[in-house]
Amino acid sequence: MYPIRYERGRFPNLFDDLFRDEVISRFFGTRPARTGEADTFAPPVDIKETDKAFVVVADLPGVDRKDVKVNVEKGVLTISAETRAEEAKEGENWHMTERRYGTFQRSFRLPETIDSEHVDAVFRNGVLTLTLPKAQGAAAKQISIKE
Secondary structure (H helix, E strand, O other): EEEEEOOOOOOOOOHHHHHHHHHHHHHHHHHOHHHOOOOEEEOOOEOOOOOOHHHHHHHOOOOOHHOEEEEEOOEEEEEEEEEOOOOOOOOOOOOOOOOEEEEEEEEEEOOOOHHHHOOOEEEEEOEEEEEEEOOOOOOOOOOOOOO
């Protein structure tokens, strides 16, 4: 599987990272104050292959199961969700906000050997685990070479 880079409705620009707050944070050792606009982020994802399936594990802390969407269409797996910031209440004085809020979308091109009709999704303790079984007869086959 190969990740497809997609952000804020456009293909990434080489200079995008320069202007992101992560770069500023590393340089100055702190994060800039939020502007109130929705932020985007890309949660970490692990992908492994077994004899029978591909397994995708995504860390989604603070995301409610009902806000997670998983879609397989035209050979592309897409995981998307939204997290919402806690609203400030009268009498509260926030000193720091480092947690990420907003929407995200991660897409991965699937091998043709995936049986997309039998994908299994489990969301437990902020971790999404997708099992994408390989189609029957899609196992690797050793080809003998004739003389």
